[in-house]
Every structure is written in C-alpha cells, then in structure tokens.
Amino acid sequence: MTSAPPSAGQVALLPARAPRGPGRPKDQRKRAAIVAAATGLFMERGYAEVTMEAVAAAARVSKMTVYGHFRDKAALFGAVVRGVSDQMTAALTGLPPAGAETDLETRLTAVGTALLGMILSPRVVAMSHALMGMLMKDRALAAAFYEAGPGNVRAVLARYLADAAAQGLLRLDAPQAAADDLLGLWEGDWPKRIALALVPAPSAGEIEARARRAVRVFLRAYRAA
Amino acid sequence: MTSAPPSAGQVALLPARAPRGPGRPKDQRKRAAIVAAATGLFMERGYAEVTMEAVAAAARVSKMTVYGHFRDKAALFGAVVRGVSDQMTAALTGLPPAGAETDLETRLTAVGTALLGMILSPRVVAMSHALMGMLMKDRALAAAFYEAGPGNVRAVLARYLADAAAQGLLRLDAPQAAADDLLGLWEGDWPKRIALALVPAPSAGEIEARARRAVRVFLRAYRAA
DNA sequence: CATATATTGGACGCGCTCGTATAGGAAACA
DNA sequence: TGTTTCCTATACGAGCGCGTCCAATATATG
Structure with a gap:
C-alpha cells in the first residue's frame, strides 16, 4: 500500500x-x-x-x-501521538485558577482564551486533523488519545463547572453536557475555517474576544437565577 | 510523491x-x-x-x-467535491418550514434533527474529514466548498434566526454569531467521537434528543424576554 | 455505409517509498 | 586498551500506484 x-x-x-x-x-x-x-x-x-x-x-x-x-x-507515529497526548494533558492541568476570588465570567474567559490559544493555532489545527486521519484506523490508539486529549479537556472543564455550580454560581443538570456546550460555543466552526485557511491565524485579541463572547452566551443559559 | x-x-x-x-x-x-x-x-x-x-x-x-x-x-477528486457541495446545498434549501405557525423550539429542533441526521452519519463524518484533508492544500477549492457546504448552512441558519428575531421571538445582536452558537451546540464534539469510532452511530432518537437539548440551551440564552 | 470517437483489457514504464544490507568510523563501557 | 554497540553513508530490492500505449471492439453521427 x-x-x-x-x-x-x-x-x-x-x-x-x-x-x-x-x-x-x-x-x-x-x-x-x-x-x-x-x-x-x-x-x-x-x-x-x-x-x-x-x-x-x-x-x-x-x-x-x-x-x-x-x-x-x-x-x-505511535511515539508522536503519545508525546502529543502528554503535552496536552500537561498543558491543561496547570491552567485553571481554581480560586473563586475573581468573577466567574472573568475566570472562564481566561480559561477559554488559554484553551483557544492552543487549539486554534494553525499548526495545531493541521496536526489534530492529520492525527485524526490516522487514528480513525486504530480504535485502541484513538481511544487512548481521546482520553488524554479532548476527553481530558472535557472532563477537567466539567469538574470546573460542577464546582461553580456547587458554589451556587451556575444552575446545571449535567456538568458533562454543559462542558460540551461551552466547548462548542468556544470553538464554533473556527477550526474548520482555520484548517481550510479561509481565515488567517487569529490574533490574541480575536481569541480573547471570542472566548469572552462565548462565555457570555453560556452564562445567559446557565447562570443561576 | x-x-x-x-x-x-x-x-x-x-x-x-x-x-x-x-x-x-x-x-x-x-x-x-x-x-x-x-x-x-x-x-x-x-x-x-x-x-x-x-x-x-x-x-x-x-x-x-x-x-x-x-x-x-x-x-x-475535484468533480467529487463539486458534487458533494451541490448535494449539501440542495438538501438544505428544502429543509426549514419557514412558517411561524408552530413553536420556535419545535421548529428549530426539527431543523437540527434533520441537519444532524446528515452530518453525524459515520460515512459523512469520514468523508468530510477526508475532504478537508485534501482541501487544506487547495485554498481556492476549499473556499468554493466551504461556501457551498458549511458556509451555506451557516448563512441559511442565520437568516432563519434573523427572521425569528424580526418576529420578536429572539433577541440577538448578530445573527451570524448566533447561528455559529447554535451549530456549535448542536455538534459539540460528536463529530470527533464518531470519527474516532469511540461511540457507535447515533440512533435517530439520540439525534433528536441532542438537537432538542441544544435548542433548549440556545433559547435560554437567546429567547426574547 | 463510412467515419470518428468511446470503451475495453492487458501490459508496461516510471517514479517513489519502505525497509534492509553493508562497511567503516565513532563513542561509551570494562 | 579491548570490546561492544551505536551512528553514518550509500546502495539496493521489492512493492505499489499513476498514467500511457496499444489493438480490438462497440456505438454514435453524417
């Protein structure tokens, strides 16, 4: 072949x-x-x-x-996947300033800005695409990668939101689903457009603006009354 | 090569x-x-x-x-891309029951169900992935495809939401952004997980449930007060 | 009917990449 | 120092897919 x-x-x-x-x-x-x-x-x-x-x-x-x-x-290639997974987990564990001293909107915006800063880099977009291309042929490796990468992001974010809910800041039934929603709002179809080079690499300002807007929408839906 | x-x-x-x-x-x-x-x-x-x-x-x-x-x-391959684009546009133009006789939530759920039914088919997921792989190397063709495919979906949905807003059903500043949000909520990371075969092909019921949930979240954020 | 083109099936050249083989030199142990 | 293993450079076999050539046959037009 x-x-x-x-x-x-x-x-x-x-x-x-x-x-x-x-x-x-x-x-x-x-x-x-x-x-x-x-x-x-x-x-x-x-x-x-x-x-x-x-x-x-x-x-x-x-x-x-x-x-x-x-x-x-x-x-x-397996070694490469392994390395990328490790990098992802490492990069995320240090991120969220778990303290509740600042506004939830501010904190979430910061998290989203950092996350999108990683995810929306054209190189990373291209890589994750290529990566998925190979992983689609190896279910075991795919699962391992997803757990360490996107799945881990989801899990961490879900815990973060659950904490906020426990403090009465959010009203949510399923933290997992809410994390999905927030991630969906953050990403939108930017990865697609960046991958296709239809838009240039977003600047730091654009990234933060997008993160902030998505958080506002999210909070309109999930903020405790 | x-x-x-x-x-x-x-x-x-x-x-x-x-x-x-x-x-x-x-x-x-x-x-x-x-x-x-x-x-x-x-x-x-x-x-x-x-x-x-x-x-x-x-x-x-x-x-x-x-x-x-x-x-x-x-x-x-160019002919294939062209054909897929045409199919996408054709499939979507006939979709939305623009009449306002039924509940907005019901209507949006119907649109989302139909859309996700197309998009989340494992074959379509695999295809769109492979497609993007090639399109990433040809910006002109990429733009043409995006316009006819995902871009068109976005545009149609944005118009739909703008209409609803004009009727006082929604409160939104930028229809385009709102359409992005709704699409993001609909998709989540299901395409990823389906592509990696981490979850089986979703049933019609699961698809409708997801569409409905996303619409509810969307409306919590965008419904007119 | 005559003509021009499409279609078929097989064979093949070409270029490319993977992975191996080989031999000589370099570097770390004991 | 001696031994063992690594590293380099080069060459090479094998396989594979793209795209072409060819002779024979089929099918449309004028």
Whole structure:
C-alpha cells in the first residue's frame, strides 16, 4: 500500500530501561530530535506525505538511526501521538485558577482564551486533523488519545463547572453536557475555517474576544437565577 | 510523491457541451457512475488510500474510461467535491418550514434533527474529514466548498434566526454569531467521537434528543424576554 | 455505409517509498 | 586498551500506484 494505515505498534517510551548493556548506549537526544522532527512534519503534512528520509533529514540524523530507534513508520507515529497526548494533558492541568476570588465570567474567559490559544493555532489545527486521519484506523490508539486529549479537556472543564455550580454560581443538570456546550460555543466552526485557511491565524485579541463572547452566551443559559 | 496533494484541476461539469462532434459521444451515465463510485471510496478511505483502479472497478468501468473522463486523480477528486457541495446545498434549501405557525423550539429542533441526521452519519463524518484533508492544500477549492457546504448552512441558519428575531421571538445582536452558537451546540464534539469510532452511530432518537437539548440551551440564552 | 470517437483489457514504464544490507568510523563501557 | 554497540553513508530490492500505449471492439453521427 502506498500509505498504509498505521497500526501504530507498541510505543517505545523514553526512559524505558537504563542503558545497562556494555558498549555505546543510544543517544536519547537523537531520539528526542527524531520524535520532534516527526511531530512537526506529521503535524503540517499528514502521515502519508511524510517520508522516513524527510524525518531523518529534519532530525539531522541518518535514516538508519531512525530505524534503530523505531521499528517502522507506524511505531514512530505511535511515539508522536503519545508525546502529543502528554503535552496536552500537561498543558491543561496547570491552567485553571481554581480560586473563586475573581468573577466567574472573568475566570472562564481566561480559561477559554488559554484553551483557544492552543487549539486554534494553525499548526495545531493541521496536526489534530492529520492525527485524526490516522487514528480513525486504530480504535485502541484513538481511544487512548481521546482520553488524554479532548476527553481530558472535557472532563477537567466539567469538574470546573460542577464546582461553580456547587458554589451556587451556575444552575446545571449535567456538568458533562454543559462542558460540551461551552466547548462548542468556544470553538464554533473556527477550526474548520482555520484548517481550510479561509481565515488567517487569529490574533490574541480575536481569541480573547471570542472566548469572552462565548462565555457570555453560556452564562445567559446557565447562570443561576 | 506517493500521495501528492491534489491541486484538483478544473472540474469538468456534467452538462458542459452538447455532444456536437461526430463519432460516438461519451456515456454520461458512465461518468456519473465513476463520480459516484469515487465519492463513496473517497468518503470512507480518504484520498491517498483510493486507487484509480479501485474507482474503475467500483464503477464497473475500464481504467482507461476513467482517464477518458478525467485528466488525472486530482481532477476526479475535484468533480467529487463539486458534487458533494451541490448535494449539501440542495438538501438544505428544502429543509426549514419557514412558517411561524408552530413553536420556535419545535421548529428549530426539527431543523437540527434533520441537519444532524446528515452530518453525524459515520460515512459523512469520514468523508468530510477526508475532504478537508485534501482541501487544506487547495485554498481556492476549499473556499468554493466551504461556501457551498458549511458556509451555506451557516448563512441559511442565520437568516432563519434573523427572521425569528424580526418576529420578536429572539433577541440577538448578530445573527451570524448566533447561528455559529447554535451549530456549535448542536455538534459539540460528536463529530470527533464518531470519527474516532469511540461511540457507535447515533440512533435517530439520540439525534433528536441532542438537537432538542441544544435548542433548549440556545433559547435560554437567546429567547426574547 | 463510412467515419470518428468511446470503451475495453492487458501490459508496461516510471517514479517513489519502505525497509534492509553493508562497511567503516565513532563513542561509551570494562 | 579491548570490546561492544551505536551512528553514518550509500546502495539496493521489492512493492505499489499513476498514467500511457496499444489493438480490438462497440456505438454514435453524417
């Protein structure tokens, strides 16, 4: 097949085993460089359009080194997915200023601004699209990624809203559904339009304006009476 | 390149010129069969994963006939995009029961149910994803498709909401933005989860329930006081 | 009927990419 | 120092899909 669906074999983790053998150990920085280069390329071109030679060149490494670290293209892609998932979770856990000292509208706007700042970057949009393209062929990996990525965002946001409801700031039946609604309002069809390059990359100001507007609409529907 | 980005050359329209030359004219039914087969295949597999031979076989036609109707793979894809766009517009123009005799909530729920019934079909989800994959490489074609597809949906819905506002049923500043909100609430991240096969194809009941819930939230935010 | 074009089926060249093989040099252990 | 393993560079086999060529046949027009 010209561009086979990656079954994305077992991902080789970075700190797997200590270099306990004799002889020269594998250079983990080269490995990181390979993953970084592959991530960038997969992000902006998609799986099929990226050749292993291009990855090697971008990582300034011999192609054989790439195959030394990863059995095949699918395994490399698996490592990329893993890395992106980890990045997503890490980026989000630090975000929400859980304190209730400031206005809920202000806090939600801040969260939305940060989130959209990540999600609406053209590179990230392109990547998540390419990513989904491959994940659609591997349900197990897809589930793992969704849990670590979008699913985690949903869960964190749902907890956040549930807390606010517990404090009497919101009136909502299902936090999960409300989180869905807020995310839907935040995103709209901007990802589509950005992916198709119908609009330029949104500025920080535009992003904050969109986050704020969506929060206002959301609160009109969910604010406690 | 193994799977080149389709620049999607000029699309050959169906009723272009009458068969005014001497000799045997091209069989337009074969052409239609080719486009239909290609649409189905591109929908469920994506551009790179579909071979011209597969298209020919699915259309029960010789490969040479395919190349007789379309210069190359990109041109065939362009025809597919064109056809899908036309289908979308056609399907939507007949939808909204513009009469104001029934409840606005009921009417919007009906529109949303019909829309989601189209959009959330796993085949359509997969197709729109594959479609975007190629369109991301051809801005002109992307714009044309967006205008005919999602953009048109937005525009129609915005007009619909503006009408309702003119009748005093809604209170909204920007119909376009409100339409965005409603669409965002309708979709949520269901397309993502369906694309990744994390949830089975939604039943008609689930679709209507989702449409109704989203409309209720929307109206809480936008209903006239 | 004569003519021009469409369609078929098979075969094939071309270019591309994956993944492997090989050999020499580099770097980390003991 | 010696040994083991890694890294590089290059070449190469194998497979695959695009697009073309060809000879034979079918089907429309004038």
